[in-house]
Amino acid sequence: MSASTALSAHWFDGQQGLARPVEVSLQDGHLYFGDQRLPLERVHWPERLQHGRRLMVLQGGGVLSFPDAAAFDAWADATGHQPGLIERWQLSWQLALMALAFVAALFAAGWRWGLPALSDRLVERIPPSAEQQIGDQVMALVDKQWLRPSQLSVAEQQAWRKRFARMLDKARASGMAVPEDWQLHFRRTTAVMGPNAFALPGGQMCVTDELIELLKDEPDAVLTILAHEAGHVQHRHGMRTAIRASVAAAAAAVWLGDYSSFLNGLPVLLATNGYRRDHEREADAFAREVARRGGVDPARMAVFFERIRRQYGDRAESPLAISFSSHPADTERVKFFSEREN
Amino acid sequence: MPELPLPAEPTSRTLEIRFTGSGSEYFRIWAVNLLLILLTCGLYLPFAKMRRIRYVYANTLIDGEALAFHGDGWKMFRGFVLLAVLMLAYTVASEFSPAVALAAFVVLCAVWPALWRASMQFRLGNTSWRGLRLSFEGSLAGAYLAHLPVYIPMTLLTALVPAGQGPTGDPGVNSRFWFGVSLALLCLMAPWSTALLKRYQHRGYRIAGERSVIVLHTRSVYFIGFKTLMLGVAALFLAMAAAVPLCGLLAWLQSGTVDPRAWRSYYGIATVGLLYLLGAGGLLPYYASRIQNLVWGNTRSASLRFHSELTGLTRLNLKNWLLIVLTLGLYRPFAVMVSTRLRLQAVRVESSTDPATWTAARAGLHTDASGDVAGDFFGMDVGL
Numbered sequence: 001m002s003a004s005t006a007l008s009a010h011w012f013d014g015q016q017g018l019a020r021p022v023e024v025s026l027q028d029g030h031l032y033f034g035d036q037r038l039p040l041e042r043v044h045w046p047e048r049l050q051h052g053r054r055l056m057v058l059q060g061g062g063v064l065s066f067p068d069a070a071a072f073d074a075w076a077d078a079t080g081h082q083p084g085l086i087e088r089w090q091l092s093w094q095l096a097l098m099a100l101a102f103v104a105a106l107f108a109a110g111w112r113w114g115l116p117a118l119s120d121r122l123v124e125r126i127p128p129s130a131e132q133q134i135g136d137q138v139m140a141l142v143d144k145q146w147l148r149p150s151q152l153s154v155a156e157q158q159a160w161r162k163r164f165a166r167m168l169d170k171a172r173a174s175g176m177a178v179p180e181d182w183q184l185h186f187r188r189t190t191a192v193m194g195p196n197a198f199a200l201p202g203g204q205m206c207v208t209d210e211l212i213e214l215l216k217d218e219p220d221a222v223l224t225i226l227a228h229e230a231g232h233v234q235h236r237h238g239m240r241t242a243i244r245a246s247v248a249a250a251a252a253a254v255w256l257g258d259y260s261s262f263l264n265g266l267p268v269l270l271a272t273n274g275y276r277r278d279h280e281r282e283a284d285a286f287a288r289e290v291a292r293r294g295g296v297d298p299a300r301m302a303v304f305f306e307r308i309r310r311q312y313g314d315r316a317e318s319p320l321a322i323s324f325s326s327h328p329a330d331t332e333r334v335k336f337f338s339e340r341e342n
Numbered sequence: 343m344p345e346l347p348l349p350a351e352p353t354s355r356t357l358e359i360r361f362t363g364s365g366s367e368y369f370r371i372w373a374v375n376l377l378l379i380l381l382t383c384g385l386y387l388p389f390a391k392m393r394r395i396r397y398v399y400a401n402t403l404i405d406g407e408a409l410a411f412h413g414d415g416w417k418m419f420r421g422f423v424l425l426a427v428l429m430l431a432y433t434v435a436s437e438f439s440p441a442v443a444l445a446a447f448v449v450l451c452a453v454w455p456a457l458w459r460a461s462m463q464f465r466l467g468n469t470s471w472r473g474l475r476l477s478f479e480g481s482l483a484g485a486y487l488a489h490l491p492v493y494i495p496m497t498l499l500t501a502l503v504p505a506g507q508g509p510t511g512d513p514g515v516n517s518r519f520w521f522g523v524s525l526a527l528l529c530l531m532a533p534w535s536t537a538l539l540k541r542y543q544h545r546g547y548r549i550a551g552e553r554s555v556i557v558l559h560t561r562s563v564y565f566i567g568f569k570t571l572m573l574g575v576a577a578l579f580l581a582m583a584a585a586v587p588l589c590g591l592l593a594w595l596q597s598g599t600v601d602p603r604a605w606r607s608y609y610g611i612a613t614v615g616l617l618y619l620l621g622a623g624g625l626l627p628y629y630a631s632r633i634q635n636l637v638w639g640n641t642r643s644a645s646l647r648f649h650s651e652l653t654g655l656t657r658l659n660l661k662n663w664l665l666i667v668l669t670l671g672l673y674r675p676f677a678v679m680v681s682t683r684l685r686l687q688a689v690r691v692e693s694s695t696d697p698a699t700w701t702a703a704r705a706g707l708h709t710d711a712s713g714d715v716a717g718d719f720f721g722m723d724v725g726l
Contacts, residue, residue, distance in 0.1 A: 012473025052400030053408035096370035
């Protein structure tokens, strides 16, 4: 590199706050200013940007400050200093927008294909024993916080378990894959949960006394609901959701970054809910199939939805509620369970 | 050096803070960073952070001279990997097992004050102005003491409250009761905690021979907390009232008719959404800006006096949130620049000595970057 023209700068030596006016020049890979001579690899060259002071951070603690940004850029060009790839990228609107479009495409592809495939893979790797342990712990926690012992007699509980097992056995005999290891718990609950049933990792299923109470004259509806929970167990939805929520949280943090952690929660909520709806549909399909093969009439589910609506009003019917709650619309589900076999 | 009008006191002059960062330029930096982060599966994060810090520093002019960042990308990378592994373990554990998550949380609480202090040491230790390094000199014991009001009541509550017991026989109601008690306790302690943390921070800053000191009364912080609480009550009523026309509009947009039943079904969601917006988007920045004014207004060193007159952060933040949501996050880099400008330019520094005469105390080099990453992970801010 040949001798370059000199450029005026303030030199701060790192020991004193005094700004020393110096002329900086570049020669043979060395930076010359005042009585100093520094090899270029010991200088942090400022990025080429439009705004901001051009500062050279020197190894050893000093700083060269160039008050005239335009003059610095012209000088840097004259010395033959090339901005790096990333700097040129940042300078160009076209390239930056292309990068962003590519990021958006990556996000969309990851959302549509990558994440479901990844969670499927990971779920297969998790041994059943580990899942069992997780389910036991969650069940213990839920038990402590939300549930009380069932008021159903042991005989009643056993009768329900037998009916459920009979339905699963029939479905299995007809060639369907159904859960092998499962536990069915009965619990009384609080007003918050009401008539409900849920599945946890590791084949744990729980049904509330309130649900049995609501549908004691409609065993087919109860069994279809239990089959729905068995669908969650069969497809290991609990583990899948956990994996997807973690990945979605990480993606939201990357996208919204340092602005506000409160805003990050929003995409995660929407994301997991979107997947959860798919899970509910999958479990519904499983339940209808198991019921039909197991000699149970899934169309009796209409009674369940009707009674729930009478008890709780039709809050869940609004279109907005669907996009926020995890279950598909009731009318859609009633229709689904009532469809005749082709 | 810019000419400044000198008032009656001939030796004292104002060191003006100017922020020249541009949203459109930061947008391009952000876009490229984002792509590189994704392509490297996150490994580029510390380098992206370094680019961001350098841009903000180069555009922060104090008395006409910019801040310089001396951090080394590879050292930040090492700290990042260490913390990423810890955080990943914690996230996985908390997703899969409540017991392990609790243990991990306890460990995190135990090391958090140390990480917090290390993050300030790293950031300030790698910042210079006029070639003079800043440093953070708060003690390790002080960092733990400053966190006590958060930790002690939480530990007591967890240890002493028997499982499933409470004012009623219903475990669901009981767990909500204890959640409410914890939340109320936290809110009650928050101003005290803020006072302790800010006192610790603002007694540890140093540049050249200037050591910061602060006179901060806990009652002043409580007064701000009380005003925030009153605004919170007002926000609750506002949300409940504003939800009426909002959900009417939503129902009308969805169905085309004004059906009172559909309208009712939106009301709960609209109220909660508005409350979230007003609370997290409006009240938190209100509290933060009042605290910034109080804390910096009471900070000084031998020859420096600070003043902060930050107003309008709440309005700006609400506008930012709205634009971020409407643009699906694309406005974020603009929002960062605009709010950084508002916060920085609200601060004024008066100096009774000429910074050109200052000399470095000693070269304080902090090589461990893991603390800095910790600050980033939890959204902590060093204070300015």
